[in-house]
Amino acid sequence: MNKCFANLLRMACLAGLLLRPFQSPAQWLSAGGNQYVLPTVKVGVGTATPQRSLDVQNTVDTYLRVSSIGGNQLNDQTAGIELRRSLLNGTATLWSISNEETFRIRHNGSMLFAMTPGTARLGISADHPTVFTVYGANVSKSGNYVADGALRLHSKVGDNIHMLALDGNQIESSDPLYINNDSEQNVHLANGGGKVKVGTTDNEARLSVASESDMQLKLINPGGGGAAWRIGVANSSWGAGAGKLVFSKTASSNEATMVITPNGNVGIGLTAPSKTLQVNGTTSTKVLEITGGADLAEHFDIEGGETLLPGTVVSIDPEKPGHLRVARQAYDRTVAGIVSGAGDVQPGMLMGQAGTLADGQHPVALTGRVYCRVDARYGAIRPGDLLTTSPTAGHAMKASDRSQAQGAILGKAMTALEKGTGLVLVLVSLQ
Secondary structure (H helix, E strand, O other): OHHHHHHHHHHHHHHHHHHOOOOOOOEEEEEOOEEEEEOOOOEEEOOOOOOOOEEEOOOOOOOOOOOOOOOOOHHHOOEEEEEEEEOOOOOEEEEEEEEEOEEEEEEOOEEEEEEOOOOEEEOOEOOEOOOOOOOOOOEEEEOOEEEEOOEEEEEEEOOEEEEEEEOOOOEEEOOOOOOOOOOOOOOOOOOOOOOEEEOOOOOOOOEEEOOOOOOOEEEEOOOOOOOEEEEEEOOOOOOOOOOOEEEEOOOOHHHEEEEEOOOOOEEEOOOOOOOOEEEOOOOOOOOOOOOOOOEEEEEEOEEOOOOOOOOOEEEEOOOOOOOEEEOOOOOOOOEEEEEOOOOOOOOOEEEOOOOOOOOOOEEEEEEEEEEEEEEHHHOOEOOOOEEEEOOOOOOEEEOOOHHHHOOOEEEEEOOOEOOOEEEEEEEEEOO
16 A cells, blocks of 8 residues: 555656646756856855855855865965956956965966965066055054054064054154164165154254254264264253254263354364364464464453553563553563554464463464554654654654664564554564
């Protein structure tokens, strides 16, 4: 009975199939040893509604595996996927992704990307460069932490992990940033380059360096006998004084060996120069050319009831060691010189020693050319005449009495004065 019922059921199913409308299901066919399916279909694995030619879905970890088996080395065989785009005219382009022990991406057979667990390479060769574009975030900072960036590079040295973050115009590092630390290559800003700014946004110069507390520049020669020099622009908290350009062998501006003040005074061996060039030390030169004056003068303190004028004749003050006084008598053998600076002739060289008797307020010409106040009432003055002191206070006169002139001669007149008082250019030569 059971056997008969089973046969009847089979016949009923067959009859039902024959009565249904004809459908042409996709069938796998063979040609040249290859298998293919017609018509074109979408194949679903894990889904009844595939959206692509092959659609694989699952509710657990899902992998699509392409394997090659055989050979003695991992790189003997390739497991990969090829993506081919063809036109009806035969033009085609081919991309492939393959595992050849090394992971590779190729375009029309040329390798563009290769990666092993330890290395990665992008591009065919230096002769066929590849543009690698990243649209990433700008570098940002949260507290002391550098975040984001278009690229982030991490490396480990000992127990310390270094991080480098880059975006379109900024480089940030978690540690000191080195360029060519292990090679002796040059760093160029060529073809116009740009402007380099350290600690400032000032845009005036090609190189701008700013720091409020430290020397801005340190030049070091590490070789045998080498040294380090520091250069900086001081502010009001620096020992050398605000606004000065400082050159120092140490980090302290108090120990500066040379400074330049904002008004252009240069000090060597001191930090507060009051002259255009002031040297605290010994100066040695083969030739010293002075173009701003024409006499050799020394500083003296001079007694005088009236205001001292340049060109005044002065004599030694016997009551005040190291001091001078206005000459007031003829043929004065204590005559010392002429106060420098009269007319348009200024002192050429000034000497003195601060804090000693060899110092004073007034420059007195001891030799050279200087204008002198002269009284011609005691005789007209002509070039070449010897001059001495006169009874007119602070004035010279022609030395007519040779017997009294010895030891009282100021020098020789170089210009004339026919009468009255006035200025005469004198070649100072005390005799």
